[in-house]
Every structure is written in structure tokens, then in C-alpha cells.
Amino acid sequence: MNEPHQPNRLNRELEGRVVVSLEQAVAAPYCSLLLADAGARVIKVERPEGDFARGYDRGAGGHSVFFAWLNRGKESIRIDLENPGDLALLKTMLQSADVFLHNLAPGALARRGLGGDDVRVRCPQLINCQISGYGADAAGRKAYDFLVQAEAGLCAVTGTAEQPSRVGVSLCDLATGLTAFSGILRALLQRRDGGGGIDLSVSLFDVIGDWMNMPLLSHRYLGGAPSRLGLTHALIAPYGAYQTADRKQVLIAVQSNREWRALCEGVLQNPALGRDPRFADNPKRVENRAAMDRAIDAVFGRKTRAGLMASLERARIACAPLSSVQDLSHHACLRNLDIRFGGATVSVADLPLQSDAERHREVPQLDQHGAALRREFKP
Amino acid sequence: MNEPHQPNRLNRELEGRVVVSLEQAVAAPYCSLLLADAGARVIKVERPEGDFARGYDRGAGGHSVFFAWLNRGKESIRIDLENPGDLALLKTMLQSADVFLHNLAPGALARRGLGGDDVRVRCPQLINCQISGYGADAAGRKAYDFLVQAEAGLCAVTGTAEQPSRVGVSLCDLATGLTAFSGILRALLQRRDGGGGIDLSVSLFDVIGDWMNMPLLSHRYLGGAPSRLGLTHALIAPYGAYQTADRKQVLIAVQSNREWRALCEGVLQNPALGRDPRFADNPKRVENRAAMDRAIDAVFGRKTRAGLMASLERARIACAPLSSVQDLSHHACLRNLDIRFGGATVSVADLPLQSDAERHREVPQLDQHGAALRREFKP
Numbered sequence: 001m002n003e004p005h006q007p008n009r010l011n012r013e014l015e016g017r018v019v020v021s022l023e024q025a026v027a028a029p030y031c032s033l034l035l036a037d038a039g040a041r042v043i044k045v046e047r048p049e050g051d052f053a054r055g056y057d058r059g060a061g062g063h064s065v066f067f068a069w070l071n072r073g074k075e076s077i078r079i080d081l082e083n084p085g086d087l088a089l090l091k092t093m094l095q096s097a098d099v100f101l102h103n104l105a106p107g108a109l110a111r112r113g114l115g116g117d118d119v120r121v122r123c124p125q126l127i128n129c130q131i132s133g134y135g136a137d138a139a140g141r142k143a144y145d146f147l148v149q150a151e152a153g154l155c156a157v158t159g160t161a162e163q164p165s166r167v168g169v170s171l172c173d174l175a176t177g178l179t180a181f182s183g184i185l186r187a188l189l190q191r192r193d194g195g196g197g198i199d200l201s202v203s204l205f206d207v208i209g210d211w212m213n214m215p216l217l218s219h220r221y222l223g224g225a226p227s228r229l230g231l232t233h234a235l236i237a238p239y240g241a242y243q244t245a246d247r248k249q250v251l252i253a254v255q256s257n258r259e260w261r262a263l264c265e266g267v268l269q270n271p272a273l274g275r276d277p278r279f280a281d282n283p284k285r286v287e288n289r290a291a292m293d294r295a296i297d298a299v300f301g302r303k304t305r306a307g308l309m310a311s312l313e314r315a316r317i318a319c320a321p322l323s324s325v326q327d328l329s330h331h332a333c334l335r336n337l338d339i340r341f342g343g344a345t346v347s348v349a350d351l352p353l354q355s356d357a358e359r360h361r362e363v364p365q366l367d368q369h370g371a372a373l374r375r376e377f378k379p
Numbered sequence: 380m381n382e383p384h385q386p387n388r389l390n391r392e393l394e395g396r397v398v399v400s401l402e403q404a405v406a407a408p409y410c411s412l413l414l415a416d417a418g419a420r421v422i423k424v425e426r427p428e429g430d431f432a433r434g435y436d437r438g439a440g441g442h443s444v445f446f447a448w449l450n451r452g453k454e455s456i457r458i459d460l461e462n463p464g465d466l467a468l469l470k471t472m473l474q475s476a477d478v479f480l481h482n483l484a485p486g487a488l489a490r491r492g493l494g495g496d497d498v499r500v501r502c503p504q505l506i507n508c509q510i511s512g513y514g515a516d517a518a519g520r521k522a523y524d525f526l527v528q529a530e531a532g533l534c535a536v537t538g539t540a541e542q543p544s545r546v547g548v549s550l551c552d553l554a555t556g557l558t559a560f561s562g563i564l565r566a567l568l569q570r571r572d573g574g575g576g577i578d579l580s581v582s583l584f585d586v587i588g589d590w591m592n593m594p595l596l597s598h599r600y601l602g603g604a605p606s607r608l609g610l611t612h613a614l615i616a617p618y619g620a621y622q623t624a625d626r627k628q629v630l631i632a633v634q635s636n637r638e639w640r641a642l643c644e645g646v647l648q649n650p651a652l653g654r655d656p657r658f659a660d661n662p663k664r665v666e667n668r669a670a671m672d673r674a675i676d677a678v679f680g681r682k683t684r685a686g687l688m689a690s691l692e693r694a695r696i697a698c699a700p701l702s703s704v705q706d707l708s709h710h711a712c713l714r715n716l717d718i719r720f721g722g723a724t725v726s727v728a729d730l731p732l733q734s735d736a737e738r739h740r741e742v743p744q745l746d747q748h749g750a751a752l753r754r755e756f757k758p
Contacts, residue, residue: 008569008575008576008577008578009577009578009579010562010565010566010569010577010579011569013565013566013568013569014565014568034561038565057600057601059596059599059600059601060600065596065599065600065601066592066593066596069592069593069596134712135712141692142632142695142697143697144632144634144697146612146618146619146630146632147630147632147697147698147699148699150610150620150630150699150700150701150702151630151699151700151701151702151710152702152707152710153702153703153704153706153707154546154547154548155610155701156547156701156702156703156704157547157548157704158537158538158544158545158546158547159537159538159539159542159544159609160538160539160542160544163538163539163609163610164609164610164701165537165538165539165544165607165609165610166537166608166609166610166611166612166619167533167537167546167550168533168535168536168537168594168605168607169533169536169590169591169593169594170593171546171550171554171590174554174590175550175553175554175557176731178554178557178558178561179557179731179732181561182413182557182560182561182564182732183389183732185561185564185565185568186389186392186393186417186564186732187389187392188568189392189393189564189567189568190387190389190390190392192571196387197387198387198388198389199387199388200388200389200732201733202731202732203712203731205712205713206712206714206729206731207731209707209710209712209713209714209728209729209731210728210729210730210731211548211550211553212548212704212707212728213445213448213727213728214445214448214548214549215547215548215704216704216707216708216727216728217438217444217445217448217725217727218704219704219705219708220438220444220708220726221436221438221439221444221725222436222438222444225703225704225705226547228544228547229545230538230542230543230544230545231529231534231542231543231544231545232545233525233545239525240525240545241529251525251526251529253521253523253525253526255523313520316521318521318522318523318526319526320526320527320529320530321529321530322529322530322534322535322543323529323530323531323532323535324532324535324604325532325535325536325591325594325595325597325598325604326598326604327532328531328532328588328591328595329595329598329599331530331531331588333513333514333582333584333585333588334584334588335585335588346596346600347599348592348595348596349588349589349591349592349595350585350588350589351589352555352558352581352582352585352586352588352589353558353561353562353565353579353581354580
């Protein structure tokens with residue numbers, strides 16, 4: 001094939017980098033999953049009883065499917081920080097490491113001679129990245145994803161008018177792991193230009209604080225945070241879910257008066273509605289939302305979702321089905337990846353950045369690489 | 380001060396890099412905000428009428444506060460892609476660029492000689508990053524954050540038993556912008572080792588597909604996706620919100636039987652409850668949730684939130700207040716940044732990765748840097 005300008009894609013660009021990750025649960029393991037996927041060698045240091053995420057569930061032939069998703073492509077070693085020999089081994093590993101990642105409680109490392117100042121004496125080039133709940137100074141406060149969602153106001157803007165709700169994925173953990181990953185990449189770029197090691201500290205609260213800017217700025221400058229309205233947008237209409245004849249739901253988003261007229265003409269078959277002064281612009285449509293919804297429901301409720309979506313797409317109205325998790329599992333756009341954990345195969349949703357490298361597929365058992373690592377890094 | 384091992388922090392490590400971003404709305408502007416914050420020069424190319432996000436609201440002295448948050452530190456130029464002179468100017472700018480970022484509808488660029496193959500003829504080293512809704516191949520489908528939330532099943536796991544809900548922040552857009560940022564950093568690291576330009580394509584659906592792994596794997600391997608339970612965790616108990624005497628809510632998270640006993644002894648003042656076989660382990664507590672909640676409510680409902688949280692923290696039980704957006708706005712951990720847009724000052728939540736560089740604070744008016752850029756990049 002003659003493809004003169006075929007571009008490269010990402011291809012294990014972190015090959016040769018060594019990451020030592022003293023990690024548990026979700027945020028730091030997700031960060032080191034991304035590092036491993038980009039080609040780094042990731043040594044997962046586990047407490048004697050193992051990362052407690054190994055016990056989250058038993059879906060992968062007795063092992064945890066959640067753990068499998070977050071930990072493929074890593075080497076596992078069991079380390080007892082109370083054991084002097086183990087502690088010496090960890091310090092030796094850090095002397096060969098580019099990155100030291102950890103999400104232990106603040107203070108736990110300093111007590112064992114693994115604080116920032118200690119590790120930099122031996123390894124001045126080390127990128128030292130701490131993940132915490134509320135910042136390095138808020139020592140001792142336990143932070144779980146759901147608690148941070150609540151404390152940062154995210155639950156207050158999610159749910160129905162009556163009931164604030166948790167977001168159904170651990171987005172504080174995941175956003176923090178991804179932010180830490182971006183910080184480590186930035187530090188690798190910076191370190192190349194000389195200079196010593198770099199300290200990074202990422203907190204779940206800071207990450208979600210930034211992501212809360214839209215409701216926060218609404219509160220500060222626009223007269224209040226947006227209302228919780230379930231599957232309806234508070235400030236734009238029509239923008240939300242409507243029921244179809246086959247008892248499914250379809251979401252539509254109308255972002256301009258031109259699109260409103262296209263909806264009335266092309267889908268509702270009612271051009272007069274497009275000229276109705278009650279619905280002439282978005283503020284009027286929000287004000288007269290109940291009457292507008294009745295007009296839409298009267299038509300949508302007589303059509304199947306598939307037929308309706310076809311006519312919405314012909315009219316160039318943005319639309320989407322309301323999917324169940326089962327619908328997602330069979331969605332044509334979902335890219336799956338089969339990974340292996342012991343004898344079990346687990347089909348996970350793949351990472352979004354595609355690469356020319358083969359994906360890692362093996363999930364380590366606890367201490368699977370312990371003996372080899374102890375030989376390699378003998379203090 | 381004698382601080383022998385004072386580490387570096389991030390400090391404009393992308394200085395000297397040039398990013399041309401043909402962008403609108405949220406996902407790509409958030410990505411280029413992160414690039415600008417890391418020191419890159421970001422040229423924001425706007426359609427003749429401007430990024431439509433400029434019209435999202437009028438909270439910053441007539442300008443949009445949302446636009447302000449997403450666009451500080453960039454140079455703005457108005458470009459009409461239908462005008463041959465403007466198109467030539469854009470192509471000249473791309474010859475000096477390290478990164479070409481865009482979130483126009485797929486196909487819109489190729490029609491104007493700005494497709495991947497076209498730009499690489501002139502600029503073989505270019506990192507070309509496309510952000511789309513459902514992938515480069517799903518041409519023409521409009522994708523808004525809320526629609527992707529619904530289609531990817533996120534709304535199905537968020538909300539109450541009766542009512543699925545939208546997540547109150549644009550997390551698909553933000554997660555995609557951050558993922559694209561990490562991809563561009565990876566590409567910059569890879570390009571340093573030789574080789575030509577790199578193509579990246581990031582879709583909102585792929586990003587949120589990965590973030591849906593927990594409910595997806597629950598569905599596939601654990602008997603079903605977790606139920607929607609408002610502010611209650613489906614699989615762990617007690618884990619959720621309880622009302623206090625002063626009509627506030629506090630969330631607690633009990634993750635072990637040891638913590639359950641500590642709650643009963645130290646906070647509920649009822650050691651016998653800690654030994655009650657109905658609540659002996661997490662499966663039993665989930666099964667007998669109603670009785671457990673009555674016992675907790677009886678005590679929590681008689682205490683103020685402040686007093687309760689103090690005793691929870693003494694007992695080492697993870698807890699958090701349920702915050703409103705107003706509470707967030709005054710939270711002691713929130714780091715604010717004052718930015719300037721025309722004559723107005725806007726106080727936003729700062730980015731989570733701290734740096735030794737001064738933050739950008741100026742938000743560009745439409746075409747504010749147009750004349751200077753036209754001189755600099757005269758075709």
C-alpha cells in the first residue's frame with residue numbers, strides 16, 4: 001500500500017521508565033494503569049494482605065473484576081513496611097525509579113523514611129507524586145470518592161428536585177488518577193531539560209473543585225446554582241428525555257431557534273408550532289416548558305424510538321437514546337479488551353487513547369513478581 | 380532558609396510549544412487551557428461570529444463567565460474558513476505549530492484542505508489531535524455532553540430508584556479534554572525520540588466508556604449493574620447520607636466490621652449493636668439496611684452536624700458534609716483564582732496541579748490578537 005503520509009500513533013513512548021507505586025483502591029492504580037499502558041514498567045507495591053481492591057468482588061473466577069480492570073500490565077510485589085529488610089528493598093527500588101507514586105494516608109511514608117526529603121537524598125531525579133483526598137496538609141482525613149462528591153457539592157447538582165444523588169461512577173477517583181498521570185507526563189517533559197526531581201501533589205477535592213466551575217460560577221455570577229431536574233436541562237429547552245411509544249426514552253437537544261423550527265417542521269409535522277410566540281426563543285421555551293413538553297409528548301409518544309431517531313437525524317436535531325448499562329455493553333461504538341486474571345478472561349471497556357502497541361492483558365496475582373524483584377533489587 | 384532538597388515543581392514546561400486550536404464549546408477549550416497553563420502558546424482560532432461559548436451567559440460584565448473559565452491565557456484570532464486568504468493564513472500558522480487541536484464536526488476540515496494528510500504534507504512533525512463525539516468514523520452525529528452521558532449509560536446509574544439523572548457537571552467534555560491533554564503530552568514525549576507527526580483521535584464516548592467500567596463489569600460479571608439509590612451506596616452499608624438535628628446531612632462510610640463496631644461504640648454509644656448478628660458483616664448490613672438505618676437515625680437525628688462530625692472523626696469513621704454549591708464556594712480547601720475578562724474580574728476554582736509559574740489571568744476578547752497574528756504569520 002502506498003500511504004505516503006501515514007502518521008504515527010502512540011507506541012509505548014514511556015518504554016524504559018520505571019514507576020514504583022505504593023497504591024491501593026482506585027485513584028493511584030488508575031494512574032499507574034495509564035503509565036503502564038503508555039509503556040512504563042510499573043512495580044505495584046502491595047501491603048502484606050494485598051491491595052484491598054483485590055477483595056472488591058469475586059467476578060473473575062474468584063478474583064475481583066474491578067481489580068482486573070485497574071491493574072493489568074503491572075508487576076506485583078508484597079512489601080511489609082514494618083519489616084526493615086522490605087523497607088530497604090523498597091528504598092533500593094526507588095533508586096532506579098523515575099516515578100514514585102503513592103496514595104497512602106499523608107504522614108505514613110514520612111514515618112518510615114520515605115518522605116519527600118528522604119527519597120530525594122538518594123534519588124534527586126525522582127518524580128514524587130502523592131495522591132490525597134483533601135491536600136497534603138489535611139493529614140489523616142479519610143477520603144472516599146462518594147464522600148468527596150458530596151463535600152464538593154457535586155451531589156447537590158445531580159439528581160431530582162427532591163433528592164440529590166451520587167454520580168454512579170467513581171469520577172473523583174478517575175479524574176484524579178488521570179490528572180496525576182498528566183502531571184507525571186509534564187514532569188517527565190520538564191525533567192528532560194535538566195534540574196532535579198519534581199514534587200507533585202494531587203488531591204481529589206482540588207480536581208473536582210475545578211470540574212465544579214460551571215455550577216460554582218453559576219452560583220457566584222448568575223443568580224444561583226442550576227436546579228436539579230433529573231433528565232432535563234435546567235437552562236435550555238427542549239433539552240432532555242422524552243418517552244416513546246415502545247416505552248423507551250430518547251433525549252433531544254435544541255440549541256437554537258433554527259433547530260426549534262426544524263424540530264417542529266421535520267419531526268413534529270407542525271410548522272405553526274415553530275412560529276408560536278410562546279416558544280419563539282429559549283427563555284420563552286423554558287418559561288412555557290409544560291406546554292412545549294405536551295406538544296412534543298403528543299408526537300413522540302406515538303412513535304417508536306428507532307423511527308423517531310431516524311426522523312430526528314434527518315432534521316439534524318441532536319439526539320441520543322437513554323441507554324441502560326446492558327445497552328452500553330452491546331453498543332456498536334464500545335471498544336472491548338479481553339484481559340486475563342488467573343484462569344479467567346474479563347472483557348473490559350478499553351482505554352480511549354488508541355496506540356500502535358499491543359495492550360497489556362495480564363493481571364498480576366499478589367506478589368507474582370516478588371521473588372524476581374527481590375533478586376533484581378537486592379539491597 | 381537552608382532547604383537542601385527543596386524539590387522543583389512544574390514550571391511552564393511546555394514553553395516554546397505552539398498550539399493552534401480550532402475549538403468551540405468545552406472539550407477542546409479545556410484541553411487547550413491545560414496546554415496554556417503548562418506554558419504552551421495557544422492560538423485560539425474562532426469562527427467569524429466567535430466561539431459560541433462566548434454567548435453562554437452574561438455574568439462577567441456582559442461576557443460569559445463559563446467562557447472566561449475555559450479560555451484564559453490564549454490568543455484569539457477570528458478566521459473565516461470560507462475566505463481563501465484566511466485559510467492560507469491558518470495553513471501558514473500550522474507550519475510553525477507543534478499541535479493542531481480541533482473539535483469541529485468530522486469532515487469539516489478535510490473539505491478545506493486541512494485533513495490529516497493535507498497538514499502533514501506541510502508539517503510532518505505536527506501532532507494532530509481531533510476530539511469527536513463518537514469517534515472519527517461516526518461522521519456527522521452531533522454530540523453534546525448530556526447526550527453522551529445518556530447514551531453511555533451514565534444516567535442509568537445516577538439518580539434515584541424512580542428517576543435516572545444527568546450528572547450536574549459536563550464530565551464527558553472535561554474528561555475528554557483532560558484525556559486529549561494527556562495524549563498530546565505523550566505525543567510530545569514520543570516525538571522527541573524522532574519519527575514524524577502523530578495522529579490522535581479522542582471521542583467523548585470512548586472516554587466515558589472506560590469510566591463506565593465499574594457498572595459495566597458489574598453488569599457483565601456480578602449479576603447486574605448497581606441500583607440507583609440517591610445518596611446511598613448500593614453495595615456497602617452503612618455508606619451514605621443521614622439527617623442531623625439541625626436539618627443538615629452528613630455522609631458516613633463504613634468499610635469494615637471493625638469500623639462498624641467503632642461506630643456503634645464511639646458514636647452511637649451502643650456497643651451491643653456492634654455485636655448484633657443482624658449487622659455482623661457487610662452482606663448482613665445491606666440485607667438489614669432498614670433496621671440499621673433506624674438505629675443510626677435515632678442517634679444522628681438528635682445531634683448537630685458539627686458535633687456529630689467531631690465524634691465521627693474521633694472514632695476514625697470516614698465522613699463528609701453534604702455541601703451545597705454555596706458551601707463549596709466558601710470551603711476552606713477551595714483554591715480560587717481571580718481572572719480578568721474586559722473590565723470584569725471572575726473568581727474561578729483554580730486548576731488542581733500547582734506550579735511555580737504565575738497563572739495566566741487574562742481572557743481574550745474575540746480577535747484580540749488577530750492583527751498581530753496576521754502580521755506574524757503573513758502567508
